[in-house]
Amino acid sequence: MDKSWMKADRRSLQFQLGLEEFLKFASDNARDINKICCPCLKCHNTDFGGIGLIKDHIFFNGIDVSYKHWKWHGEPSASALHALRGDSETVEMNPDLGIQVEAVGLEGSEDEEISEDSNEFMQFVEDGDKPLYPGCTKTTKLNGLIQTFNMKAKHGMTDACYSDMLIMIGLLLPEGNDLPGSTYEAKRTLSALGMGYEKIHACPNDCILYRLHHADAISCPTCGESRWKLGKDKSEKEGVPGKVLWYFPPIPRFKRMFQSTVSAKELTWHANDRKKDGMMRHPADSPTWKMIDTKWPDFGLESRNLRLALSSDGFNPHSSLSSKYSCWPVILITYNLPPWLCMKRKYMMLTMLISGPKQPGNDIDVYLQPLVDDLKVLWDGVERVYDAVRGEYFKLKAILLWTINDFPAYGNLSGSIVKGYNACPICVDQTRPYRLKHSKKMAFMRHRRWLPRHHPYRKQAASFDNTIEEGEAPTPLTGEEVLTRVQGLNRPFGKKNPPPPYKGLEDENRPCWKKSLFSSNLITGNIFR
Template sequence: MTSKDAQGHNTDEGNKLEDMTSQFVHRVDDDPNVMEELLSDSENPLYEGCKYAKLSASLKLYNLKVGHSWTDKSFTALLEFLIDVLPFDNVLPKNTYRAKKTLCTMAKSCPECNLSRYKKKEGVPAKVLWYFPIIPRFKRMYSDPVDAEKLTWHKFGRKKDGLLRHPADSPQWRFIDGQFPDFGSEEQNLRLGLSTDGINPYSSLSSIRSTWPVMLVAYNLPPSLCMKRKYIMLSMLISGPKQPGNDIDVYLAPLIDDLKLLWEEGVEVFDANRNEIFNLRAMLFCTIQDYPAYGNISGYSVKGEGGCPICEDGWKGKWFSASRKTVYYDHRPFLPLDHKYRRMKKAFNGEHNFESRPKVFTSQEVFEKVKDIQLTFGKLKKNKDAIPKKGYKKCCDFWRLPYWRFLFVRHSLDIMHIEKNVFDSLIGTLLNISGKTKDGVNARLDLKEMNMRNELHAVETGKQDYLPPAAYTLSKNEKVELCASLAGGA
């Protein structure tokens, strides 16, 4: 609930804005111009007798814009209408650009981190990075006694029965406690997860715009909270006409600088739950993304013959000319040596397979491979020959973190994303949906190229090739039963 004073002002919102303003004023004493502009916008009323100031009104309206997904054009139209409705001496921003400029007074710099929130990539003016410093936000989390108590759940509230329910139950968590006892022994220290992916901000697949939000979550929190919207922290926004691709390290640099500071030195933070000041340290526990973003983040080429960043050259795919793609098949080396599938021929490629699984390289071994890779970032022609077509193509910026080379799992895959894609492929194939099925003429031609499953090879009939039914081919009634079952009707 919100409270109001005698004049009907929303005191909760007013107090929050006043606290934000006062905290910011103390941080920009060395920049009088910024401080003067901020105080002017926060104190001068929107018009004579108005309870809102220019800054608070702009903030309120912009929150409505973001909350209801208004476009810049519609927001400008609203501002123009309000200017006509309000008294002539009002100082409301005239358009979206001026509203953003007013709010950017609060976001021009963060002296605690000594980093600009608004950055442009050198040489590429169309690419913009918004970086939102994480250290002040961690301080605000610990300034709330309820949140400060929740951030120690992994130590005092977790059920320790050997089952894996949370990253705190993982071997990597226990390894960090043993490898870095000075960090692991302090339950207030944070272990973070980072996630990023490209989105289309205009909900139109034809748009050429690309936006990459970089999110952070605190794994100190219980599983019911750490993925809630309230506790997911937007640390940066990479916006531009094209995705960052291999150059994403350029944009992650300020965030990694903060993470390095939080690991090596820490920052003084007040814990409202314990009513004490302590030195907060934090580490990046792992990253989470889909497979294409995995390649951008880790620096490994996830396409081509050796597209697995875990097995690397130990597990290679084969190019099939009909489908025009590299296929990784016969995964029997990953099965136990005495598994019955290893002795099967017809069900696979017509041969036994008793190969051992590929070697998994440790983080230290990977670091030795990539530490000397020199790369000039940017979409320059000179890099086409410098970047290898397979394997590691760069030494990603995360290696600057001192603990990164010791982690078991550095990069994780978004399992929900993968499950959706696999499910779509299975259903598309079972229902034989045009454009969605993975079983077509090209797939049957690939079988012929592999010289296996002769009974499934496409038969030329003149106008259209005939595809013999496979074991998974469903009749119309069976498709109806499958759909009814998935819909919960059977």
């Protein structure tokens, strides 16, 4: 098919005739003529519209001249044509959604078939785009299912009640509707989204998780506490765990993001569309991001590799005036996205929910173990992740760059002491606090040490604490120096295993870190390796 018209002047007859031929080709191969990918320079096949809208877009914005293979509009690839000529398996296409499924490999290899995971998701998208019932224009099967499932979660419906509600709604809808008839069918449909979760039992004293070699234990090997909840008569309610961690694996959801043409394009915005003029507009302009690209060039060369931040904090879901219940979400933020999308709720990925009557405190590392394991897998790389924009498979890697939290939560995550004489994690034993006489609290007034040597503020004693500042700013400790200051590096976790006492507040070797698992992984870089 001649595509030389794409480079011609938009005012020329050649361009007009070529565009008409393209629009006819796209409409002939479209599943829905009102939802066709727009290949203009502004949309890049990520927005949908009818023939008239696409024609206007191309005349106003121009067509993407690099789009020589019209795969989003029904044109088969060379490998697919080869397979068809050889009477191999057929090619299925969904040009409306920007998804192409080939029975042969994307690079022409007949032995490399599309992964079952991708095929299942594509089938889910195709089914979800169907009308809820024949002739329905208001909602789709997927939208109807999500709305009813949200109602189930909001009002605490039992599975039996939800199944009865689906049956009742199905009877009220016209014949031929695609609404599931039971809770099992609804969950099976939604499971293709990769939104599954794991319920991991935990020790009520936060000593261990009942996973891996502790999966079959009935009591905690550290404190001896029963795995099961105790009733009022102190008898064990077997099957009812004393504490539960809700874990939402992030890897399947990262893979789903790249199977969407919109999300996959946004995940490479930092490399393709970011303005690079030396100004700080995005985390990609930060020294940390550039350090990662320099230290591990193979990681930095692949723009699709993910840069992540971890955020955690506690809240009371029931009442702000009560402290009888605590809930700690742990969220991953993807910084590959543009700045206006990074902090949107739809892109903030909940990875775990730590619930219980008491907050995990410094023992939060116990609950972070599954996430740390997945982050290590992501650093080594996840094979065969499908990129819907480029139409190819690649090896996805990810790295954890930052944590986002307030100061008390920072102390829980890192194990750093955040109050008292050594409260500053940078100054450590050079913090130099001042104890207020009447309130008996610590005040930290030596911030003028970071000013230049001859700055006038250094000599303005009356404006600050009636002293002239002549000291120098302390040098932050290296990761190896931090590990030497960790108190009880291999101590067991749990509420019944507090850190060993130190000699006194004036001891110059007073420990400044109280634990090691997550903090030492983070400090030494093991979470990256």
